[in-house]
Amino acid sequence: MTTRQTILIAGPTASGKSALALRLAEETGGVIINTDSMQVYDVLNLLTARPGPDDLKITPHYLYGHVSPAIAYSTGRWLADVESVLDRPELTEKTVIFVGGTGLYFRALLGGLSAMPDIPANVRAYWRQQDAEQGAEKLHAILAGKDSLAASTLRPTDSQRIVRALEVIDASGRSIIEWQKETGRPLIDASVARKIVIDPDRQWLGTRIATRFEMMMKGGAIDEVKALLSLGLSGDLPAMRAIGVREIAEVLAGRLRTEEAAELATIATRQYAKRQMTWFRNQLSDGDGWERLSYP
Structure with a gap:
């Protein structure tokens, strides 16, 4: 378990987590570790809202886009990858900032990972x-x-x-x-970590989601999905289930107009954000030391 200065930033998609992480990284000289299960995948840079080239110049980012979409990446593998990052000698004195929207990743980080049987x-x-x-x-x-x-x-x-x-x-x-219920060893000492959960106004967030997806479509999301589909992957892989993939695939197949796909993906993203917010409210309580930031 690490006792170095650690900051955790959780929140729903499009809530400004990455911007807050960057600001705190600049203030502390820290590094950022991805805590989002979709942003681990290569190819889907825009659709998963991974940090862009300008962000990567500001501070080191870890565990973004390092997994092939052909792999069904698990929480256990993410936790093992985090441990490898934390063991790097050059990061010993660095503030580490975990940022993302995957509740199970935060749970594993703070409480350890449950033992699971091998599946034949x-x-x-x-x-x-x-x-x-x-x-x-x-x-x-x-x-x-x-x-x-x-x-x-x-x-x-x-x-x-x-x-x-x-x-x-x-x-x-x-x-x-x-x-x-059989938890393992936590990697982070929850008692000394600063823990932040972003709890934005739902209407404000819905508008941001729509605007962001429109920018994704204009910025090359269709080309990303085309590249992903060219790999011929099974539809049950997590990367193939990323919001926007199915909708844009329908555009490429000529069954949907671009505007219709954007509307459907925006609705799906809002529903996903609602589920995230519910999970964070129920699981990341003030009593456990989580600070709540409300936007706007």
């Missing part, structure tokens, strides 16, 4: 095939019969986590909820 390849392949054939809602019903506790915590449309819960119960005979 045939079990993983079976449930992924069932997901493709039956869909998330039918699998959610199956999960309710096998592991009602896990099913009660998951949205019926959350296919990735439903499949994961089914894999775990089949491979181990134990609920994924039971496994998650």
Whole structure:
């Protein structure tokens, strides 16, 4: 566990987290570590709102765009990558700023990662095939019969986590909820870290989301999706599920107009931001030392 000066900045998409991280990095001479599960992927620079070239000149950034979209990157791999970054001798005296919108990454950072069973390849392949054939809602019903506790915590449309819960119960005979209670070693000392969660006005955030996606479309997001699709990847990979990929793919296929795709992606992003804000309000409490910043 590191006791160096550490700052954590959590918040929904488009809420100004990266700008705040840059300002604090300049003030402290610190470095920034990505804490967002989509910004780890290469190719999708614009669509995942990764820091641009000008930002990267201001201070070192780590764990951005370092993973191929062909890989299903996990929280466990991210945590291992963070540990490798923190072990770098040149960062020993540096302030480290974690910034992102993935709640599970923050939870793992502060509380350690739950032990999980190894999943046999045939079990993983079976449930992924069932997901493709039956869909998330039918699998959610199956999960309710096998592991009602896990099913009660998951949205019926959350296919990735439903499949994961089914894999775990089949491979181990134990609920994924039971496994998650067995926490590992935290990397950050929560008692000395400065912890900030951005809690913006929803209408203000919705406007920012729409404006940002319009800029993404004008700035080359369509070319990014074209490059991603050229890789011929499975549609169930996390990178292929990034907001905007499916919508822009429909534009490239001639089934949607650009304006329609932008509207659909904006709606999906607003819904995602709402889920993020709910999670942060419920999980990152003032009692645990989280400072809340409200914009505007």
